[in-house]
Amino acid sequence: MQKISVKGGKTLKGTVEISGSKNATLPVMTAALLAESPSVIHNVPYLNDIKTMAQVLHTLGSTACLEDHRLHIDPKGFNKFEAPYELVKTMRASIYSLGACLARLGEAKVSLPGGCAIGARPIDLHLKGVEQLGAKVTIEHGYIHAKATKLKGSTIYLAGPHGPSVGATVNVLMAATAAEGTTVIESASTEPEVVDLVNFLKAMGAHIEGGGTARLVIEGQKTLKGIDYSVIPDRVEAGTFMVAAAITRGDVLLKKAEAAHMTAVSDKLRQIGVTVEESTEGIRVKGGGSYKPSDVWILPYPGFPTDMQAQIMALLAVVPGVSVITETIWENRFMHVFELNRMGAEINIDRSHAVVKGVPKLTGAPVMASDLRASAALILAGLVAEGETLVQRIYHLDRGYEKIEQKLSALGADIQRTN
Ligand code: EPZ
Secondary structure (H helix, E strand, O other): OOEEEEEOOOOOEEEEEOOEOHHHHHHHHHHHHHOOOOEEEEOOOOOHHHHHHHHHHHHOOOEEEEEOOEEEEEHHHOOOOEEOHHHHOOOHHHHHHHHHHHHHHOEEEEEOOOOEOOEOOOOHHHHHHHHHOOOEEEEEOOEEEEEOOOOEOOEEEOEEOOEEOHHHHHHHHHHHOOOEOEEEEEOOOOOHHHHHHHHHHHHHOOEEEOOOOOEEEEEOOOOOOOOEEEOOEOHHHHHHHHHHHHHOOOEEEEEOOOHHHOHHHHHHHHHHOOEEEEEOOEEEEEOOOOOOOOOEEEOOOOOEOHHHHHHHHHHHOOOOOEEEEEOOOOOOOOHHHHHHHHOOOEEEEEOOEEEEEOOOOOEOOEEEOOOHHHHHHHHHHHHHOEOEEEEEOOHHHHHHOOOHHHHHHHOOOEEEEEO
16 A cells, blocks of 8 residues: 655745646536536646546546546536446545436436545535425435426525535536526535636536625526636645645745635735745745744635645644634544644644644654545645654545645655555
């Protein structure tokens, strides 16, 4: 099994290019099935989750071919409506086939995704949304079976106990493009990845108003055509490299990063004492000087993103003083705490709060990654830990970070993948 070895103590310097967004590409891929002609998606990262979604598309009868960061999707043969357990268990975003299949084929059969390392991950809002559009939903033998002879526009309130849902907004948006009349999604997700999907659908010919706001209005039943489209840069990858520059007290220019998507992360880093400069070239992050502790509330966009919670924790673990991180989205997203503590961090969990007492130094250790962003946090900690950190279970990392060790190594980190 592959591992990543990091030897701490190097200061990162130079330029890194941020890849296309994984979480924007996945919904855009399924939305390409709504058109009658092929689409070409540009800026697509080479990641295992993208390969898994391409397999989902193949299973549904379409083609998806990735070449030189361009993904060619031809929905011509899209005539199957089942996303099997083998694929959904590998990647939960396979559930996006629910909205696409209902919209084009009037029927969807999708394996029920279970919980995962970061939380229970219910899908009640997805089901509520498509039911309100007129689909009849049954759950049997571990599968969601949704059927609709005709989808009809409706007003749907889509917030759950933790606020809006990215995935439910994606599914309902796709289904609503085929519904007769007007659909209004209240409390829609405003995350940049959802806005990217809205922009993609609009460019395909869909009538959608309110992208980036909590109220989306969709006029359904427009014929959609395939298009060329470039997905947004990955804001979580960008944030991870911003923390890498900060934690090593380095100086890194992030090319192609979208500053407008990074305001919560940039603001937090500035509060801590890191210099963050925005220019037409990208975002430049300069670490150094004395850092201050800071409290972080994880919230839906434009709040501080849950997908950056583990990474900011790695930084605060070595900032003198006490910081409190409150996770409000995923109830179990603190698994990295135990591994960071094995590296010498002093972090205590009290329900949804992690109390981080900054320590003067971390020491390298063999550690186990529990999810994608936890893996990144352990690498960040390894960059400043004394000695070697050996990160295991890096298959999580390969789902969401394109060539992370090559990119870090080019900035001067002592990092390599080992077998
Ligand atoms: C997306 O997951 C992202 N995944 C996650 O990133 C991210 O952490 C999350 O949004 C929040 O930003 C992708 O884009 C592929 P949600 P998603 O539905 O859509 C509750 C990563 O590391 N909820 O917005 O599954 C849910 O329990 C991944 O790249 C319901 O209650 O998240 C959570 O508390 C991890 N009922 C909150 O809403 C539902 O039906 C937000 O979840 C659906 C969700």
